[in-house]
Amino acid sequence: MNIHHDAMLDINNPRTQLIFQASAYMSKVKSGCQKYILESYEERQATFAKMITACEQLLIHSETSFPDQLAEIRSLVAEIVAEIHALSLIDQKTETGNCTVCNGPIKRGKTLVPEFPEIVWCGGGCSKKIMDCLSKLEVPTEVWWI
Numbered sequence: 001m002n003i004h005h006d007a008m009l010d011i012n013n014p015r016t017q018l019i020f021q022a023s024a025y026m027s028k029v030k031s032g033c034q035k036y037i038l039e040s041y042e043e044r045q046a047t048f049a050k051m052i053t054a055c056e057q058l059l060i061h062s063e064t065s066f067p068d069q070l071a072e073i074r075s076l077v078a079e080i081v082a083e084i085h086a087l088s089l090i091d092q093k094t095e096t097g098n099c100t101v102c103n104g105p106i107k108r109g110k111t112l113v114p115e116f117p118e119i120v121w122c123g124g125g126c127s128k129k130i131m132d133c134l135s136k137l138e139v140p141t142e143v144w145w146i
């Protein structure tokens with residue numbers, strides 16, 4: 001455990017870069033979750049495709065960066081990809097201002113990150129499974145240290 005902690009503190013440690021890279025792929029999936037909920041059926045197909053690409057990149061990256069954790073990473077990423085596919089098929093009429101996928105209320109909040117001052121998410125929970133899998137992925141990819 002302490003070895004990992006030391007790695008986090010040392011920005012020049014090559015291990016730290018691998019973890020940041022994994023985090024970047026996971027952020028792409030996360031930001032997709034903020035986007036598809038506001039888009040039309042046609043628009044969000046491109047967002048879902050980008051999220052799946054980020055999942056594939058995370059898997060390829062993990063093969064060399066986290067070989068010991070690969071089974072767990074593969075299974076969580078497979079769950080995310082299956083969920084994205086399921087969401088991409090939903091095409092129902094929703095009320096203006098609500099989530100365009102599940103008709104849940106759109107929630108908005110402020111963040112402390114200047115680049116992303118506002119976050120949006122679906123209060124109906126259609127992204128919950130993906131977000132849960134992403135937070136579980138933080139352990140095998142060591143992202144939870146950063």
Ligand SMILES: [Zn+2]
Nearest residue numbers: 099102122126
């Ligand atoms: Zn929703």
